[in-house]
Amino acid sequence: MKPLALALSGLALTSLLVAARPSRTAAGDPTLADLSWLAGHWVVEQQGTRTEEVWLAPGGGFMLGMNREARANGKGSCEFLRIEPRADGLVYVASPGGKGATEFPLADVGEGFVQFENPAHDFPQRIRYELTKDGLHARVSGGEGAQEQVLEWTWKRAEAKGAAK
Numbered sequence: 001m002k003p004l005a006l007a008l009s010g011l012a013l014t015s016l017l018v019a020a021r022p023s024r025t026a027a028g029d030p031t032l033a034d035l036s037w038l039a040g041h042w043v044v045e046q047q048g049t050r051t052e053e054v055w056l057a058p059g060g061g062f063m064l065g066m067n068r069e070a071r072a073n074g075k076g077s078c079e080f081l082r083i084e085p086r087a088d089g090l091v092y093v094a095s096p097g098g099k100g101a102t103e104f105p106l107a108d109v110g111e112g113f114v115q116f117e118n119p120a121h122d123f124p125q126r127i128r129y130e131l132t133k134d135g136l137h138a139r140v141s142g143g144e145g146a147q148e149q150v151l152e153w154t155w156k157r158a159e160a161k162g163a164a165k
Contacts, residue, residue, distance in 0.1 A: 030090060030109045032058035035083060037112060038129060042136045042155030048072030051153055061085070092116035092127055123149055
């Protein structure tokens with residue numbers, strides 16, 4: 001085989017292997033820019049409870065998020081969130097109520113979805129976001145077998161409001 005034909009064959013095979021890769025997780029080095037679809041102000045109201053999640057676009061080397069739940073009885077809760085790149089990949093860091101942080105390394109990512117996992121944590125062990133036709137769907141889950149717990153939300157983009165006067 002001539003050197004040029006051999007080189008072209010090798011290039012074609014490499015292109016096929018890269019195109020056939022099912023996920024970017026294993027070898028694609030996902031970046032914060034790959035998660036920019038998460039940015040926005042997301043809201044849902046269910047059974048008298050308003051839940052909001054706000055994600056700022058990537059900037060300063062991380063994505064910053066906040067979740068607030070406001071119940072009809074006047075009580076509420078909050079959680080501070082961030083996604084940051086580390087030497088071994090992206091990590092989701094959650095601080096419920098502003099307290100100690102729990103880390104969830106990237107487990108899977110693709111077009112319009114991302115999943116982070118920490119099997120050693122009690123609950124949740126998995127955090128998944130997916131952009132759907134209905135809005136931003138979030139699912140947190142964990143536990144073993146029949147003891148698995150699941151919480152889900154589908155948020156809509158919040159209506160833009162005028163600046164405060």
